[in-house]
Amino acid sequence: MAPDRLLRYLQIKVHHLIQDHDWDSIHVVGGYDREAVISAHEKTGKLFNFERPTADVQGRDLIVKAFPGADYVHHYALIIATYLSMTGKPADTVTYELPDPTLSRDAVGKLDLELDGDLVIVGWGLAHLVPPDGVWNHGHGYAWQHTEIHGRRVVYLGFLHSIWGDVAGRVVTRLAELGAREVVYVGKVGALNPDIEPNTRLATGNTSLVGGGFVTWPDFFSDFATAQAGVHTGVHVTSPSILLENRDWLTEHAEHAFVDPEIGPMGVAARDAGIEFGYLHVISNNLARHYPADLSNERHSDVVRRRTVLIRQIQDIIANRLAAQPI
Numbered sequence: 001m002a003p004d005r006l007l008r009y010l011q012i013k014v015h016h017l018i019q020d021h022d023w024d025s026i027h028v029v030g031g032y033d034r035e036a037v038i039s040a041h042e043k044t045g046k047l048f049n050f051e052r053p054t055a056d057v058q059g060r061d062l063i064v065k066a067f068p069g070a071d072y073v074h075h076y077a078l079i080i081a082t083y084l085s086m087t088g089k090p091a092d093t094v095t096y097e098l099p100d101p102t103l104s105r106d107a108v109g110k111l112d113l114e115l116d117g118d119l120v121i122v123g124w125g126l127a128h129l130v131p132p133d134g135v136w137n138h139g140h141g142y143a144w145q146h147t148e149i150h151g152r153r154v155v156y157l158g159f160l161h162s163i164w165g166d167v168a169g170r171v172v173t174r175l176a177e178l179g180a181r182e183v184v185y186v187g188k189v190g191a192l193n194p195d196i197e198p199n200t201r202l203a204t205g206n207t208s209l210v211g212g213g214f215v216t217w218p219d220f221f222s223d224f225a226t227a228q229a230g231v232h233t234g235v236h237v238t239s240p241s242i243l244l245e246n247r248d249w250l251t252e253h254a255e256h257a258f259v260d261p262e263i264g265p266m267g268v269a270a271r272d273a274g275i276e277f278g279y280l281h282v283i284s285n286n287l288a289r290h291y292p293a294d295l296s297n298e299r300h301s302d303v304v305r306r307r308t309v310l311i312r313q314i315q316d317i318i319a320n321r322l323a324a325q326p327i
Contacts, residue, residue, distance in 0.1 A: 001242075003086070005296040010083040012296075016040040017055050017062060018080060023093060024060040028053070028077040030068030030099025032107055032141065032161065047127050047136070047143070048158035068099035068107045071165025071261055075241040082243055108170040110140040115155065115179035118146070119220075121318065122157045122171065123186040125282075128311040129318075130156050150323040155180075165240050169265025176273035182220050183277050185266055186314055188284035189258045192237070192250070196283055198293040199306035201232050202313060203281045208236040208264035209256060217267035220278030224321045230313065232257065232283065238264030242295070250287055259287065280317060282310045 001009065011019065016039055018026065036054035043050040053066040053076055066076045077096035085091040121129065134156075136143040146155045163171050172183050189203045204226060206219035214235070226233045234257025239245055245259065253259070263279050270277030284307075285294045293303050 001294055001296065002290070005294055007083075007086050008296040010079055010086065012041060013052065013076075013079050014041070014083045015053060015055050015064060015080075017057070018064075018083070022089065023062045026062045026064060026080055026094045028064045028066060028073055028080065028094070028096040030070075030073050030097070030103055030107075031065035032067050033065045036065055048160060049124065049162055051141075051161040067161045067164070067167060068103045069163075069165055069167035069170075070098045070101075070104070071240040072162060072167060073098055075164060075243070075261070078241050078243040104167065104170060108167060108174050111142060111171065111174050111178070112139060113144060113155065113157070113175075113178050115175065116153075117179060117181040118153045118155045119182040119184065119322070120155045120157055120175050120180045121184045121186060122159075122163075122175075124188060125186055125307070125311040125314070126156050126158045128308060129186070129315050149319050152322050152325070154322075163262065165261040166265050168262035169269040172266045172269035172275075172277065173273060176270070176275050181275055183266070183270060183275065184220055184318060185262065185277070185279045185281075186311075187260065187262065187279070187281045189236070189260045189263070189279075189281040190242070190245075191232075191258060191283045191286045192253060192256055192288055193232075193234075194286065194289035196232060196286060198283060198285050198291050199303055199310065201230050201283050202228075202310055202317075203232050203234075203236075203258050203283050204279060205233045205236055205257065206267070206278075208238050208267055209253070210238045210264035210268060215264060215268050215271065217271040218276045220276040221280065221317075221321060224324065225278070225280055225317055228313075228317055231280075231317075234258065236260070236263050236279075245287060254288065258283070280314050282307050282314075 056063040081091040081094040134145045237259045
């Protein structure tokens with residue numbers, strides 16, 4: 001991403017107290033605390049994934065509280081340090097502390113749904129996927145509703161906060177504990193193939209490079225999604241932060257297809273839990289070639305329009321997959 005676009009991406013994410021004030025230290029920790037100072041840069045007009053890390057002022061020091069996932073705490077600390085460096089401020093004021101796994105597990109454990117072999121669709125774009133007359137039921141940091149598609153009970157699940165990286169894997173584990181039989185993740189993914197223009201195609205697959213090794217999971221879509229027009233498939237790469245995806249990283253992973261933080265951990269969790277998992281994502285940006293659309297201008301009207309068309313295609317593919325699947 002070009003420097004000006006990277007800075008714009010960071011400005012959208014960084015807490016206003018960091019952009020507006022100087023601090024002796026900034027310490028990022030795991031903690032879901034909506035009683036702390038909420039960022040003025042949280043997105044408005046969204047049902048899900050609008051909450052950003054909050055902050056506690058302690059004199060000249062700032063404690064930043066991110067939802068307790070190891071990948072998210074690390075990623076947000078990188079966001080802050082990179083922003084400070086790009087704006088001429090000392091980045092060495094930033095430190096972070098990875099949350100204890102028990103804290104992460106307990107935070108995700110607040111998810112509580114009554115499931116009985118259901119398909120759970122989780123992620124982004126849910127407002128376009130649910131029935132027009134559907135009603136959202138709210139829990140602790142999440143909301144859900146259910147419907148029937150071709151005789152199958154389907155639960156739509158969205159989170160107000162980010163389920164970045166390992167947190168997404170914990171969500172799949174929790175859903176399996178609650179009785180889900182299949183989980184589909186709808187989201188956005190970066191392309192590593194320079195020929196794919198953002199917001200024109202969908203991505204799917206059943207293999208991810210996670211921690212240096214390949215992981216394959218039982219795929220909800222099987223070969224069904226890849227047979228559809230405009231759906232690209234290939235090996236996915238799990239990366240905890242876009243700020244680690246530099247030129248050397250790209251050279252190392254150029255033969256693979258996609259990158260994002262969640263798909264790998266979710267696939268691992270589904271495999272370990274003995275349930276099916278599938279992803280069907282909008283290809284939202286391209287790491288290998290510059291295109292007008294990237295992660296810094298996602299709110300542009302043309303980007304929104306193109307993605308709406310792709311979400312409708314996702315809706316159709318899921319429905320047709322369920323129609324072809326024995327009950």
